Amino acid sequence: MLEISKLVKRYGNDEPVLQDLDLVVEGSSVVSIVGASGAGKSTMLRCINRLVEPTSGSIRLNGNELVKLRGAALRRARRKIGMVFQGFNLIDRLTVMENVLAGRLGYVSLYQAISRRYPREDIERAFTLMERVGIAHYANKRADELSGGERQRVGVVRALMQEPEILLADEPTASLDPRTSEQIMMLLQSLASELSLPVLINIHNVAQAKAYTERIVGLRHGKMIFDGAPSDFNKDALDAIYGGIEAPEEELAAEPDKAEPRVPHDET
Amino acid sequence: MTRPDVSGTTPGPRTWRKPSFIANPVLRYGLWLVVLVYLIWAFGSLPFNWERIAEGLPRAARIFGSGFPPSFERGGLLLTGFKESFQIAILATLLGVALSIPFAVMAARNIAPLPIYLFGRAVIIVSRSFHPVIVAILFVAAVGFGPLAGVLTLTLYSIGFVGKLLAEEIEEIDWGQVEAMKATGAGYFSILVYAVFPQILPRQVGLSMYQLDSNLRASAVVGIVGAGGIGGTLMNAFGRYDYDFAFAILLIIIAVILVSEGISGWVRKKIW
């Protein structure tokens, strides 16, 4: 169970990005977080695994307070929190298997990590998960030889290798084409129920949020302004979240598209 | 490169090992063996004078002890040395950059006939092969001690460096402009002046700034073999065990190089 209460994040002396945010996620539900760019979605996810340092407030995962953790304790907490990134964040020059096994870095010793001598159970788990998402035959391919959808599957498997208690996904489909992003959303949804894992998905695409998640949280200027079932998410809620910022009205009904023009792995 | 394909069909525990960078194990271990044998050979064959080396630490203590604090007492000598180094660098850059243009033209395959191309390339290769200090000793032997040998050395050094880059630049010029000039019936030299030089000029200016900077660095060392400048002063200070003066010279050399690097970088950024 994830409980966030009174979470505030402020960069310097600017207007806070997150203002007194409260959120409780119970059981193995898939929650989507929608909001315009700059609404604080990404900051909120990164506060949970402390890639971003919260200014104040409390975040508890299964009863453990995460905000005060330091050093080794923080790393131990992080390995129970899987994360999937918009730009996949794979290590391009390593093989798919090495990328997947990197999910175990919080568990293995430094020697095991450098010599790539992972315990047999880890390798077994890696193959099982890769077979589950259909990338096992790529095990020894370099990560940058894969297509966008396949790369994101590697990202998902890496996060699951951590044996997480919660999965965070930061715009997991924004760098993908519409068909592939549907597949990834479907995959996240089914994995959540198979592994009874709570999943938090930041998403720009409202249609996908409605189709694949059980609960929608709407953020605007760092405040939660909608929290409910997808069926309750209507035109008014959409206007409240996006109104006056940018109106992706077609997204309510139509195509899951708007793959952002940025395709990160091509930048290098 | 063959990579073992991991089949997903075999039941039970599976293993995985990182595929090696070099797939062939014989070649892989062979390479390690070669490196090991080389190291043994190299360390075994080099003449180390261990008794003399053993004296090193007390000597180092003595040198640094008498070197600090650095002494700026003989500021006049220091100033003369640096003045001469600057003059050598400036004149050599001027001459070298000017002369590098004809040599670059000669060494550019697309505008020079084959015999001239080979000659131009040979000059550039030879002048790049020799470290400026070696060239400096030869010039000192030919024309005597003093800044003249330094200027000649660094001129040749500049021709080698600027000439090579400029020749590459000429080989990559937009050929259309040359054809346009040919179509008007222009002769070889008018084509050079109107269609080739304008295209390489911006690069030439940047290279000159860069070369001035590296000539200044080099002018500090050609003096060690007697070709004028601060290097000679430094060599003398070392020779007479005036370590405090030597360290003063070193500090100023470092300072001058940093300043010159900064200026040259700033100017090149402005021009480009």
Added chain:
Amino acid sequence: MVDRTEALADRIWHRYDRKERLIRYAVLLVTVMVVYWAVRDIDIFWPWVWDAPNQISSLGARMWPPDPRRLEQIIGAMIETVHIATLATMLTIFIALPVSYIAAQNTTPNRACLWLGRFILVSSRSVNTIIWALLFVAIFGPGVLAGILAIMFRSIGFIGKLMGEAIEEIDRRPVEAMEATGASKLKVIAYAVVPQVMPAFFAIVILRWDINIRESTVLGLVGAGGIGVLLQGSIDTFAWPTVATILIAIIILVLFGEAITSILRRKVI
């Protein structure tokens, strides 16, 4: 209102243009004056300058034909030169990598380490190899150890600076992903930093090895081993044909080094 600001912008533009032209003239004038000063003030005996072509060609004539009698000794010294360059390059790696790590802004542990790293790089780079050699010959006496140390001390700055830049240019996102898995600092480096800087590392080391071969040919002139010792000896005894053989050998060595580096570059990268 709009008109006036436009006119104002126009006027400023003109004035700026004139200022730029003035700067150009000033730069030209200063250059001419500096060159004039350098020519007039430099301590050169001008008649020698007019005589220099004669002197150089007569030296060339004395060198011809090259004398191959001491070839065996020359080849031995050449191999020593290559050893100095290779060993020094290898040993440098162990020092340059940690220094580049603390001198890169995104990996340095703290400000003090950053400045320490930068100080090491700058002082290494600003002192020429042959000056380092002078210092080490004074400390450890003439010989190859002084040569190896001199090459190393100069190479640390070169490899360290370029590696530091390579580290600063890495993609931040894999680092973030590794941190998110709960990996420790060293594991993050092993997985997210090392693979990304590997190609740059090979390219830089190969490049420096090529430069070091050239640099190690002169170490002997100050007594730090290699072919330079033989060259200095031959010049001191006016054995010009032997000098010519040594010069030819140096050209062959340098071309050989260039050929090897270009093969390695193609193989590894």
